[in-house]
Amino acid sequence: MKDPRPTPSRRPLSGAGPVLLKVPTDAAWLPHALAHFDEVLVDHAHCEKKAAANALSLLQAYPEVPGLPAQMARLAREESAHLARVLQLMEARGLTLTRDGGDPYAKGLQAHVRHGAHERRLDRLLVAAIIEARSCERLSLLAEGLTDAPLKRFYAELAQSEDGHQSLFFRLAAAAHGEDVAQARLEQLLTDEASVLVHVGLRAAIH
Numbered sequence: 174m175k176d177p178r179p180t181p182s183r184r185p186l187s188g189a190g191p192v193l194l195k196v197p198t199d200a201a202w203l204p205h206a207l208a209h210f211d212e213v214l215v216d217h218a219h220c221e222k223k224a225a226a227n228a229l230s231l232l233q234a235y236p237e238v239p240g241l242p243a244q245m246a247r248l249a250r251e252e253s254a255h256l257a258r259v260l261q262l263m264e265a266r267g268l269t270l271t272r273d274g275g276d277p278y279a280k281g282l283q284a285h286v287r288h289g290a291h292e293r294r295l296d297r298l299l300v301a302a303i304i305e306a307r308s309c310e311r312l313s314l315l316a317e318g319l320t321d322a323p324l325k326r327f328y329a330e331l332a333q334s335e336d337g338h339q340s341l342f343f344r345l346a347a348a349a350h351g352e353d354v355a356q357a358r359l360e361q362l363l364t365d366e367a368s369v370l371v372h373v374g375l376r377a378a379i380h
């Protein structure tokens with residue numbers, strides 16, 4: 174007999190894509206983020222802005238990777254649309270965008286990007302994949318924790334979208350460097366990411 178219950182929605186947190194985070198977000202993050210949600214929203218706007226800018230920066234740097242220019246053009250448009258929607262939510266709450274105070278998490282990860290041109294390309298694509306995976310996890314947590322129905326839907330939708338992006342970046346890394354090389358380097362960077370998280374600590378921010 175067919176089970177009449179609806180299938181639970183796929184939870185990107187548990188590793189739907191190729192980027193399997195080594196550690197889950199600390200349990201203290203969600204209550205902290207919900208208690209300072211306005212701050213998180215402003216930080217979120219900056220994250221989407223940087224995601225759009227990074228897509229164009231990768232397009233500029235690596236047009237030779239098959240499929241990358243078209244994918245990054247599409248991604249920049251999608252991340253810009255996310256940014257516009259976050260700005261709209263901010264406006265509705267009477268919030269204005271302040272200067273970008275920087276993202277110690279992204280900076281911490283970027284410090285692991287190697288310098289040789291070949292290695293740098295691989296690492297930049299994989300770091301982008303990891304940031305998308307962590308963002309996906311955090312946005313899913315917000316979707317679960319928020320009580321306002323439209324906000325819950327918004328964050329669930331964005332989490333799904335960022336989940337697609339982590340796969341996209343990994344696919345590009347594998348296309349450019351080979352699946353095995355990309356996978357091995359991803360493993361190392363994921364270990365680095367776990368220590369970056371500890372170093373960054375608890376912030377009223379997406380990361």
Ligand SMILES: [Fe+2]
Pocket residue numbers: 221224251252255331334335
């Ligand atoms: Fe986004």
Ligand SMILES: [Fe+2]
Pocket residue numbers: 224252305334335338
């Ligand atoms: Fe994204």
